[in-house]
Amino acid sequence: PASDPTVSAARPPAADDRVDAVVVGAGLSGLYQLHRLRELGLTTVVFEAGDDIGGTWYWNRYPGARCDIESMSYSYSFSPELDQEWEWSERYAAQPEILRYIHHVADRFGLREDVALRTRVTRAVYDGADHRWRLSTDTGRTVTARFVIMATGCMSVPKDPGIPGVDSFTGAVHHTARWPREDVSFAGKRVAVIGTGCSGVQAVPVIAGEAASLTVFQRTPAYVLPARNRPLRAAERSALKAGYPEFRRAQRRSRGGTVFAPPTRSALEADETERTAAYEAAWEEGFLNGLVRTYTDILTDEEANATVAEFVRSRIRSVVTDPATAERLSPRTFPFATKRPCLGTGYYETYNLPHVALVDLRATPIERVTPRGIRTSDGEHDLDVIVLATGFDALTGSQLAVDIVGKGGVTLRERWAEGPRNHLGLVSAGFPNLFTVLGPLSPSVLTNITVSIEQQVEWITDCIGHLLRNGLTEIDATPSAEADWGTHVAELAARTLYPAVDSWYTGANVPGKPRVFLAYAGGLDRYREECDTAARDGYTGFTLS
Numbered sequence: 001p002a003s004d005p006t007v008s009a010a011r012p013p014a015a016d017d018r019v020d021a022v023v024v025g026a027g028l029s030g031l032y033q034l035h036r037l038r039e040l041g042l043t044t045v046v047f048e049a050g051d052d053i054g055g056t057w058y059w060n061r062y063p064g065a066r067c068d069i070e071s072m073s074y075s076y077s078f079s080p081e082l083d084q085e086w087e088w089s090e091r092y093a094a095q096p097e098i099l100r101y102i103h104h105v106a107d108r109f110g111l112r113e114d115v116a117l118r119t120r121v122t123r124a125v126y127d128g129a130d131h132r133w134r135l136s137t138d139t140g141r142t143v144t145a146r147f148v149i150m151a152t153g154c155m156s157v158p159k160d161p162g163i164p165g166v167d168s169f170t171g172a173v174h175h176t177a178r179w180p181r182e183d184v185s186f187a188g189k190r191v192a193v194i195g196t197g198c199s200g201v202q203a204v205p206v207i208a209g210e211a212a213s214l215t216v217f218q219r220t221p222a223y224v225l226p227a228r229n230r231p232l233r234a235a236e237r238s239a240l241k242a243g244y245p246e247f248r249r250a251q252r253r254s255r256g257g258t259v260f261a262p263p264t265r266s267a268l269e270a271d272e273t274e275r276t277a278a279y280e281a282a283w284e285e286g287f288l289n290g291l292v293r294t295y296t297d298i299l300t301d302e303e304a305n306a307t308v309a310e311f312v313r314s315r316i317r318s319v320v321t322d323p324a325t326a327e328r329l330s331p332r333t334f335p336f337a338t339k340r341p342c343l344g345t346g347y348y349e350t351y352n353l354p355h356v357a358l359v360d361l362r363a364t365p366i367e368r369v370t371p372r373g374i375r376t377s378d379g380e381h382d383l384d385v386i387v388l389a390t391g392f393d394a395l396t397g398s399q400l401a402v403d404i405v406g407k408g409g410v411t412l413r414e415r416w417a418e419g420p421r422n423h424l425g426l427v428s429a430g431f432p433n434l435f436t437v438l439g440p441l442s443p444s445v446l447t448n449i450t451v452s453i454e455q456q457v458e459w460i461t462d463c464i465g466h467l468l469r470n471g472l473t474e475i476d477a478t479p480s481a482e483a484d485w486g487t488h489v490a491e492l493a494a495r496t497l498y499p500a501v502d503s504w505y506t507g508a509n510v511p512g513k514p515r516v517f518l519a520y521a522g523g524l525d526r527y528r529e530e531c532d533t534a535a536r537d538g539y540t541g542f543t544l545s
């Protein structure tokens with residue numbers, strides 16, 4: 001979609017630019033937050049670094065980008081009318097369709113006029129004298145605000161892949177999360193994809209369909225499940241829409257923002273025949289969490305998990321015709337789903353094509369990018385295009401990218417030097433009236449984020465409403481509540497297989513990043529209850545003044 005010329009950053013800087021609230025980021029979180037703050041009657045500005053709204057779905061326009069949660073689930077629930085009027089075309093919506101949906105929502109609720117595009121918030125300093133935040137932006141515009149909501153996304157800062165020589169390459173280099181808006185043609189080109197997480201897995205088959213040759217540089221193979229995407233039939237959409245009110249209620253009550261019958265038995269209670277049948281059925285269904293949902297202990301018991309991991313490897317062997325390639329594609333170094341699994345379309349099949357090659361970087365590491373291509377310990381690959389699908393500085397990166405200075409001149413970077421600290425994943429002690437949506441130590445990335453966004457935005461809005469109604473100036477987390485929350489989140493993670501694995505969940509993908517399991521693993525239902533209880537009991541764990 002074209003950007004709206006009426007919305008721009010061109011507004012001249014004003015010394016006395018005062019608003020009630022600033023929202024940072026105009027993705028799914030920021031736009032809903034704006035909608036809610038307006039209902040409270042607050043003057044709000046949303047600053048968005050991109051040329052247009054959409055957040056993740058604006059930036060990640062790489063070939064094959066598609067949601068891995070079903071479209072009827074991965075959408076706002078706050079407006080029954082919106083639910084009824086929007087028509088999703090596919091079971092799993094592709095990036096352009098989700099972006100169209102976000103634009104539709106912005107238009108329908110008149111949200112654009114408060115969004116300042118092409119404006120990156122660079123610094124936010126708390127002024128204790130008048131209890132306001134002063135925000136600086138890269139356009140020179142500064143504003144002061146009573147409330148700041150960081151709606152900056154969980155994966156919006158690409159990590160530096162740390163591969164020497166990238167700048168020397170004479171062909172084109174594109175990161176999946178900074179994909180150009182104009183068409184990128186691969187026709188007749190020799191293309192490399194570095195990285196085989198969910199972004200690489202989605203891009204590889206589509207690029208292979210166009211390129212003269214494709215070489216995939218893989219360090220760690222992922223567990224890739226078939227998406228079984230397909231167009232939604234009209235009758236199916238009508239039936240789903242008729243059931244939307246109850247479905248949305250069930251989503252809100254659910255553990256992860258998707259609705260399913262929870263498993264009741266351990267994988268180890270079932271015999272192999274029964275287990276394989278359950279895994280086959282989940283494989284055929286094509287759900288991201290289909291295999292995790294088969295038994296109660298897939299994410300908590302190594303032996304149970306190993307049965308699924310072996311099942312996936314058997315599927316890889318059944319698709320990939322060259323046994324050596326199948327083995328290289330088979331994940332063996334971490335339990336199933338302890339890094340986020342990927343939903344793919346024709347991913348393993350792609351490696352049967354004659355013009356597609358797989359380079360195992362564990363055996364032959366990249367030495368550097370050269371002007372002509374990529375040199376590994378095994379020799380040079382001549383290339384025209386390099387696609388970096390190398391991931392993000394997840395969860396904390398987008399907040400630490402802003403120079404946030406709280407009470408007493410303490411920076412968030414200092415406070416988080418050993419890992420993120422906050423209460424309920426929402427507010428960090430010493431940073432009053434600064435809230436985070438989908439931030440660290442909240443369920444965020446372990447859930448259908450549209451449901452998490454609504455839960456957190458509504459909690460934040462209710463909290464601000466409470467302050468306003470009661471003539472209160474600010475809310476801050478107490479250091480002791482923050483410490484307890486950190487312990488609680490770590491304890492919940494310790495009951496699972498997640499924390500032992502090097503992944504972006506644990507910060508291990510970014511050199512030097514503190515190793516902390518970054519998400520709340522107790523379920524969105526439990527988290528929602530904890531947030532609601534704190535509010536109901538007078539915002540326990542917070543000081544209101």
Ligand code: N01
Nearest residue numbers: 066067068161195196197198199200219220340389390391
């Ligand atoms: O990033 P990743 P992503 N040299 O970090 C490799 C969501 N998402 O953009 O594992 C060589 O998962 C790295 O290897 P290793 C989803 O939550 C969702 O793919 O570090 N390789 C890995 O293979 C997802 O989990 C969808 O050994 C290097 C890859 O690059 C999250 O976003 C689609 C390297 C990075 O994988 C992130 O996914 C896309 C180097 N120097 C994304 N550095 C949906 O389907 C990194 N790698 C909705």
